[in-house]
Amino acid sequence: MNRKNFLASILGMGSLLSLKAFNTSDKSKTMNNYSNELFATFGAIHLNNTSIEKATEFWNRIVGMKLRKTYNKTAEFGSENKTLIVVHEAATAPYMAGYSGMYHVAIHATTASEFAKMMYRIFANNYPCSPTDHTMSKSVYLTDSDGVTIEITLETPERFKRVVTTGGLKIEAADGSLHSASSPLDVEAVMKELKDKDLSGYVSDETKIGHIHLYANSVEKSNTFYRQMGFEQFNFLPQFMYADVGAGGTYHHRIVMNSWHGQNRPLAPANNAGMRHYHIVFKTKERLTKALNSVSTYEEKEGGFWVNDPTGNLIFLTHV
Incomplete structure (x- = not known):
């Protein structure tokens, strides 16, 4: 069964893009279970693609990131002062569905106006996308030149209260209204936050x-x-x-796992486009040490520590 049909069958909905923010307890009772401050963030995500040229077209023109550096068939994209995505021209085939690995990486805008600007850029370039409302976040999904899924997100945890499972799975918003886990996004409302239509700049440093x-x-x-x-x-x-799982703060959806593609599926062949590795940055050395003590093996090199999760995803661990 494909992912869309699987989700529709378990949730009783006709169409879904993502399953998010599922917490069956009332928000006022669950906030005490989480750290008030973020204790980990993400560094750059490294992707394997088939073409730096095509990747540059996507990340620069469609997403609005600056091409910050190129070297050895590698390109770094981000804001003026920060690298967010590193693309390696190391794949010989596009993304292949049905394997374990990365489903998508999410780029978070920090203000409603920045989110509107990023969405407007996609629309202005007539690029295919799926605007989606998860209640706890507003999102737009698109794929890069090799079919790797990217999500652009605005965190809105203040809109979320709880999940209701009676009569199917739905999200209760803070105002008491019920919604599907993935509703159509009110694009008109998002665009009301757009401050200007100048697309000559890059994404915010935030x-x-x-x-x-x-x-x-x-x-x-x-x-x-x-x-x-x-x-x-x-x-x-x-x-x-x-x-x-979360890493503190008010938004707890940081590392997400599903097996909608099928259980016990291997990683895609190494020549396919997809995630090369991702980077977790702990706020303290103590947090990093706790993480390292929890894994069976790791390798120290390049100023940090390399581990694999049970699926085989490669993770680079450092601390601030």
Whole structure:
């Protein structure tokens, strides 16, 4: 069964793009379970693509990132002062569905006006996309030149209250209204926040990698791995083949795992486009040490520590 049909069957909905913010407890009762401050963030996400030229067209013109540096068939993209995405021309085939690995990486705008600007850029270039409302966030999904899924997100945890499972799975918003997990986004309302239509600049320096969503070969094993590293449980729903963990603060959807592509699936062949590795930056040495003590093996090199999660995803760990 494909992912869309699977989600529709378990949620009783006709169309879904993503499963997010599932927490069956009232928000006022669950906030005490999370750290008030962020204890980890993401560094740059490294992707393998088939063409630096095509990747530059996507990240520069469509997403609005600056081409910051090129070297050895590698290109760095981001804001004026920060690299967010590193593309390596190391793939010989596009992204292949049905394998474990990265489902998507999410680039988070930090203001409603910045989110509107990023969305406007996509529309102005007539680039295919899917604007989606998850209640806890507003998003737009698109794919790069090799079919790798990218999400652009505005965090809105203040709109979320809880998940309601009676009569199917729905999200209760803070105002008491009920919504599907992935509703059509009110694009007109988003565009009201647009300050200007000048697309000559780049994304704000406050733009960040906000979460990463993984296809896990085992949600249970991956969830345990990230919990033991010190991340905080937000949702663990093995009946839906889904889990996510947070890193403190008010938005708890940081590392996300699902097996909607099928359980026990291997990583895609190394020559396919997709994630090369991702970078977790802990705020303290103590947090990093806790993470390292939780894993069976790691390699220290290039100023940090390299580990693999149970699916095989490669992670670079450092601290501030």
